[in-house]
Amino acid sequence: MRAAYGSRWRTRRTAALALLLALALPVASACATNTSENAAGGGGAAGKPGTGGKAIGFIFVGPKDDYGYNQAAYEGSQEVAKAFPDLKVLTAENVPEDDNATRIMEGMISQGAKIIFATSYGHKDPALKVAAAHPDVVVVQQGNLVDGALPPNFGTYFGTVYEPVYLAGIVAGKTTKSNKLGYVYAFPISQTLDNINAFQLGAKSVNPDAKTYTVNTSSWCDPGKQKAAVDSLLAQGVDVVSQHQDCTATVIKATEAAGKxxxxxxxxxxxxxxxxxxxxxxxxxxxxxxxxxxxxxxxGFTGSEYNANFRVGLKTGDNPFVQSPYGPAVSEETKKLVEEAAAKIAKDSSPFAGPVVDQDGKVQVPAGTIPDYKTIESITYFVEGVVGKIPSS
Structure with a gap:
């Protein structure tokens, strides 16, 4: 989940082709990397947006091996490659959230791309610009809520990731000895706030004394700031650390080294x-x-559910996330609690089922109310039990 706060597919083809693609694509910066792999195909109805093309493009804001957001998106692109072996999949790493993204997507279109996935939150505006300029190309953007008139060949999609984050909060709440949980996050966009709040609400559901201490890094991937954030949390007695960062290795390694x-x-x-x-x-x-x-x-893209704010999760049955494997410290009792909570959410509940109270004691979701996806992705507050203030900018 990305923010607009500044810059920030089966067997590989021969080395010569990879080089050709790299040279043909207008690379945004020295750190941008472009690869080509076999991907899918088929042809759609003639004249429809995104059909009859020879390639699919994916752009990522960071590296494909970051143990995080971009790695997950890249692995998804490789599944597309396996599913559609007649099409070529073009990928570009380290694509900034500015006009460089526009240039790279334009380069992919020049190579035959008729479908482009812009996978970072801050790629929305460049994606909209490219969609408007190329009505025969479908451009889908990962993570945003959009309103108003949109190009018919543009869409947004995401998953209700705050649901598994809530479940992970249950695990954290049952594991902590200090009742102090830590959360390292980048920017105070609603997706981030959703996750922090869901984590705390999950922990509190099994441990009323649990609190979540937050540290803001103002960066999706800055190892120095991440290490300092972990050190700060540990100094406050935190013994379980989670995060909303793109690259996750630094936070995880620092926490492991501290024995937490x-x-x-x-x-x-x-x-x-x-x-x-x-x-x-x-x-x-x-x-x-x-x-x-x-x-x-x-x-069938135009007029489909992907044209605006398509969301999938536990309730839809085709959620794009899974609960990661459990570690050795997680008890069978805790696993059962997670299983029960997941089933409840899938049936008729939500991590944000009311009552939900914010840090100031104000009821944000009344008792008996289950907010819809758009309401949840518009949250601008921390819930009761979260320690820290939301930065003003």
């Missing part, structure tokens, strides 16, 4: 925290990416 517990995010990073790993919220984008591609190839 880790709750992961975006990808399974248990291998770098074998002792302290508890669980995590892990993106599995492949099925949803594949569904969007197939819908587009069939000529």
């Amino acid at each position: 517990y880790t709750v992961g995010y975006h990808a399974n990073a248990q291998s770098i925290a074998p002792k302290g790993w508890l669980t995590g919220s892990e993106w599995k984008w492949g099925p949803l990416y594949t569904k969007i591609v197939q819908k587009t190839l069939d000529g």
Whole structure:
């Protein structure tokens, strides 16, 4: 989940082709990387947006091996490659959230891309610009809520990741000895606030004394700031640390080195925290990416559910995330609590089922109320039990 706060697919083809693609694509910066892999195909109805093309493009704001957000998105692109072996998948890493993103997407279109996935929150405006300029290309953007008139070939999608974060909060609440949980986060966008609040609400549901201490880094991936954030939390007595960062390895390694517990995010990073790993919220984008591609190839994107604010989660049955494997410290009792909570959410509840009270004691969600997805993704407050203030900018 990205923010607009500044800059920030089966067998590989031969080295010569990879080089050709890299040279043909207008790279945004020295750190941008572009690769080509076999991907899917088929052809849709002639004249429909996103059909009849030879390629699918994916842009990522960070590296594809960050143990985090971008790695999960890249792995999803590789599943698309396997599902559609007749199409070429173009990928670009380290794409800033500015006009450089526009240039890279334009370069992919020049190579035959008729579907483009802009996977970072801050890629929305460049994606809208490209969609408006190329009505025959479907451009989908990951993570935003959008309103108003939109190009018919543009759409947004995301998953209700705050649901598994709530479940991970249950694990944290049952594991902590100090009743102090830590959360390292980048920017105070609603998606981030949703996750912090869901984590605290999950912990509190099984441990009324649990509190979540927050540290803001103002960056999606700054290892120095991440290490300092972990040190600050540990100094306050925190013994379980989670995060909303794009690259997650630094936070996890620092927490493991201190002998404390880790709750992961975006990808399974248990291998770098074998002792302290508890669980995590892990993106599995492949099925949803594949569904969007197939819908587009069939000529049915325009007017479909992906055109604005499409969301999938536990209730829809096709959620793009999974609960990461449990670590050795998680008891069978705790696993059962998580299973019961997940079933309840899937049936008729939500991590934000009322009453929900904010830090100032104000009731934000009345008792007996279950807010819809849009309401949850518009949250601008911390819930009771979260320690720290939301930055004003």
